[in-house]
Amino acid sequence: MSICEYKPGLENIPATQSSISFVDGQQGILEYRGINIEELGQYSSFLETSYLLIWGGLPTEEELAEFEHEIRYHRRLKYRIRDMMKCFPESGHPMDALQACAAALGLFYSRRALDNPAYIRAAVVRLLAKIPTMVAAFQLMRKGNDPVQPRDDLDYSANFLYMLNEREPDPLAARIFDICLILHAEHTINASTFSAMVTASTLTDPYAVVASAVGTLAGPLHGGANEEVIEMLEEIGSVDNVHAYLDSCLERKAKIMGFGHRVYKVKDPRATILQDLAEQLFEKFGRDEYYDIAVALEQAVAEKLGHKGIYPNVDFYSGLVYRKMGIPTDLFTPVFAIARVAGWLAHWKEQLAENRIFRPTQIYTGARNAPYIPSEKRQSTQDKDLLAGLIAE
Numbered sequence: 221m222s223i224c225e226y227k228p229g230l231e232n233i234p235a236t237q238s239s240i241s242f243v244d245g246q247q248g249i250l251e252y253r254g255i256n257i258e259e260l261g262q263y264s265s266f267l268e269t270s271y272l273l274i275w276g277g278l279p280t281e282e283e284l285a286e287f288e289h290e291i292r293y294h295r296r297l298k299y300r301i302r303d304m305m306k307c308f309p310e311s312g313h314p315m316d317a318l319q320a321c322a323a324a325l326g327l328f329y330s331r332r333a334l335d336n337p338a339y340i341r342a343a344v345v346r347l348l349a350k351i352p353t354m355v356a357a358f359q360l361m362r363k364g365n366d367p368v369q370p371r372d373d374l375d376y377s378a379n380f381l382y383m384l385n386e387r388e389p390d391p392l393a394a395r396i397f398d399i400c401l402i403l404h405a406e407h408t409i410n411a412s413t414f415s416a417m418v419t420a421s422t423l424t425d426p427y428a429v430v431a432s433a434v435g436t437l438a439g440p441l442h443g444g445a446n447e448e449v450i451e452m453l454e455e456i457g458s459v460d461n462v463h464a465y466l467d468s469c470l471e472r473k474a475k476i477m478g479f480g481h482r483v484y485k486v487k488d489p490r491a492t493i494l495q496d497l498a499e500q501l502f503e504k505f506g507r508d509e510y511y512d513i514a515v516a517l518e519q520a521v522a523e524k525l526g527h528k529g530i531y532p533n534v535d536f537y538s539g540l541v542y543r544k545m546g547i548p549t550d551l552f553t554p555v556f557a558i559a560r561v562a563g564w565l566a567h568w569k570e571q572l573a574e575n576r577i578f579r580p581t582q583i584y585t586g587a588r589n590a591p592y593i594p595s596e597k598r599q600s601t602q603d604k605d606l607l608a609g610l611i612a613e
């Protein structure tokens with residue numbers, strides 16, 4: 221490859237060296253620190269997996285107990301953060317609220333001691349502990365209710381579902397939610413992690429690192445796709461409409477949400493596990509009317525786009541799991557963020573260990589030595605109709 225070759229989306233360009241996770245996109249394999257995702261989903265907990273990702277090895281029983289204790293202790297939000305949230309518009313997207321809250325933590329804990337392991341540990345604990353509380357608090361506040369305080373007798377996932385729904389969750393639902401967090405915790409150099417690494421490389425504070433990653437995760441080509449999947453299934457409406465819907469997408473060259481991946485050319489292993497988790501929930505709590513549509517769509521896409529390696533990704537079945545737990549659609553991406561904080565922090569720490577500021581180059585395609593034209597001689601470059609529409613909005 222020539223040094224000046226431009227690859228849109230930096231496809232296949234290594235942005236770093238990392239020992240955090242591994243993906244084999246041809247075989248559908250995902251490992252965290254060398255451990256298979258299926259095994260972690262079966263035996264681990266989200267906090268244990270977070271520890272593994274961030275500190276590089278599974279914790280001893282004592283280390284895990286201490287880590288869980290610290291997280292419990294730091295779950296509460298400062299009243300100023302809660303007051304700030306009260307001023308957010310109810311109609312605002314929860315990802316925007318989360319981004320603002322994550323950034324606001326920097327106002328309280330801004331001292332940057334990036335070479336001090338105790339500072340790193342405290343930032344990890346605060347972010348993992350407080351992000352779920354922020355998501356749940358915004359959900360209650362936008363309904364006009366006071367947020368529910370965390371409960372120290374509940375574990376990480378059960379406590380989140382409790383704060384969100386104001387009642388203790390069913391143990392199966394809480395365990396399945398915890399597995400969902402494990403599955404979403406890390407995924408090599410995806411867009412939001414790259415964003416976190418770029419921000420980290422300036423040696424700014426970890427709250428800014430996570431805030432920038434939350435903003436990146438929100439987009440519909442990335443974490444935001446899980447919401448759009450449900451909207452798509454709603455629009456399809458019935459299994460009979462699946463083929464017509466797919467044909468119309470292909471004709472318009474529209475992307476089918478929850479499908480395709482830069483790295484996976486087979487079904488994302490996380491989608492396989494999530495589909496199984498959805499079925500476990502349906503067995504206990506009843507089927508979801510959209511599930512049959514999803515399965516039919518997966519089949520139809522495989523027939524039409526399988527030759528291009530387009531199969532379900534992590535965002536395709538996750539929403540069906542969350543819906544069964546009573547989680548509103550626009551909280552699906554914040555739930556993804558709760559999990560991915562672990563991966564972002566692992567990459568933040570790895571970046572700091574061998575930091576050099578990210579500063580890529582570009583291939584310039586614009587004019588050179590252009591004259592400065594006096595205002596009375598300029599021709600407008602704006603679309604006037606479009607501008608009028610924007611001003612009226």
Ligand code: SDX
Nearest residue numbers: 407410441442443445475476477478479480481482533535
């Ligand atoms: C996540 O990177 C990560 O690891 C992300 C993630 C993580 O854990 O962090 O796994 C989480 O972000 C999952 C992806 C969620 N996004 C979606 O579900 C949105 C729909 N999918 C796509 O838009 C797309 O597949 C991407 C964004 C996921 C990947 O984009 P790429 O690698 O830039 O691929 P592309 O858009 O250039 O498409 C390549 C070809 C094109 O066809 P040709 O022009 O070559 O003929 O595949 C086609 C595309 O049209 N294609 C699709 C498609 N995805 C790709 N066609 C229809 N529907 C799709 N979903």
